[in-house]
Amino acid sequence: MFIIQNLACVPILLNREDHRTIFFKDVLKNKRVNKIMIYTGSPSGDVLSPYILYQTVSSYVFMDTLSLFLSLTDNKNKKFINDLNLRDFTIKTDHKNNFVEILINRVLDYNQSFVNWKVDTNGFEKAYFPFYFFYQKQKLNSFSDEIKGSVTVQITPSAEWEDIQLSTIINNILKGKFIKKIIYKPMSLVENAGYLDIVCKDGKHIENIPLDFLCIKSPKDFWFDLLDIDFEKSYYRNRRTLNEYIYTFSLTFIY
């Protein structure tokens, strides 16, 4: 179980010749980063970026052939992660439950933190992966996994690239409720592809969390630090490449 307070989505475009990139994200400056994960798509390329039209999220197959290493330095100038192989820190569209967990728990120096990669000449030209930084701005609320109640809604997207305001599908029933978990369930055999962008009234932000992060069934699953969601400012972003594969799915909000 991991409790998310804030989540920043940091898309990284890897060009084969570059061999190294650093992270740019103002919101992460001086914040304690708890954990970093990567999201990868399937070989059929059916998941799109939350931000860039027609940009597909690269397949985990790239992760198998790409040797991608993370190095992190903290704000006390200590290089505390040196060449961590990122292959196993990936949440895939399939095999969602198979990943390694590590905790970071440090404020990072982003000028000295980077990913580098090695690839042979037959490898890819470019690859696109959203990196997810789980970070903390304040002390976590006291937590209990006891469920006080839940509300389930169904969402039927109508286009491959569509942003749906959550207030249009969730009425006032969750007003004043502090959400501790959100569970995604497909309602057909076909998996949906999209992201939830959740803005809270107290400033917490869960930025474009993939649906695939919300259906992990293992002790490594994700919970939230009691979110008071502003449904007017929060969106479901449908990002599937092919219209004919758009099906209804459910989201269960647990408080």
Added chain:
Amino acid sequence: MNRLVSGAIGVEIRVLATDNKLYFPDIPLLRGKRIKHVDACNPYNFKTPTGKDVIEHLNSTFVTFVESNTKEELIKSLPLSLLSSDSKLYINKIIDLPLSYIDLSHLSEAEKEDFSLYFVFWYDEPAVWGVLSEKNNSTEIHSLELTLTGQRTYFAKNAIFENRRVQNLLFSLPYFTPTGSVGLRESYYQNKFLTLARGQVEFIKQVPLYLFMQTDPNYAIRLQNIVFDLVNSYIETTTTNADDLKTCFFNVILDDNKK
């Protein structure tokens, strides 16, 4: 949740077609030691250190562990399939191994002929364990590489790991390592075994490398701040073809909490 351990030892048991009940050997290192978990190894393509295949039907093979003080069969006729890395049972007992046994009577002779069983006992080893700080929320992670050169290859001295408290070793398969070496590929890690030593104590001995890959949903190793000497530690491989002699890659998680 997996429990803290500070030692692990692999034990191979050879099986003959006519064997119906086999007792465990006496393992001096495990005498009087508290066993936390046991793995019965049989992933796809797995070979034991002697190059044998392992019995496939772990659902029909049963183990009985006798508790050391009471001599009672406290774990009786447990299917070996329940001793896998994704369903780790918390044993937490001192086991009298020579009184403990495996029931093979449900297998045909063909299912036993010239096979082995391979167990890994995860245990508490006071000779190498360390104290965990109360918060235990600060770690460092460094890479460790070893290019195999033969049946047994020792690690080189590396100042980063000297006298450091280790909480985990993550084995993975990058195509290229950070130093540019070609990494071991998918099909070649199932017959390789890690031994870690402190002085003369080989407290992690012949543990299959695959057990250090920890992507399984319910599986993570938790080492109790163990300290080891790299120069006395090594990896063994049962075959030494060109594809076997590649670079093994680990990320080592070190304790970085104040004492």
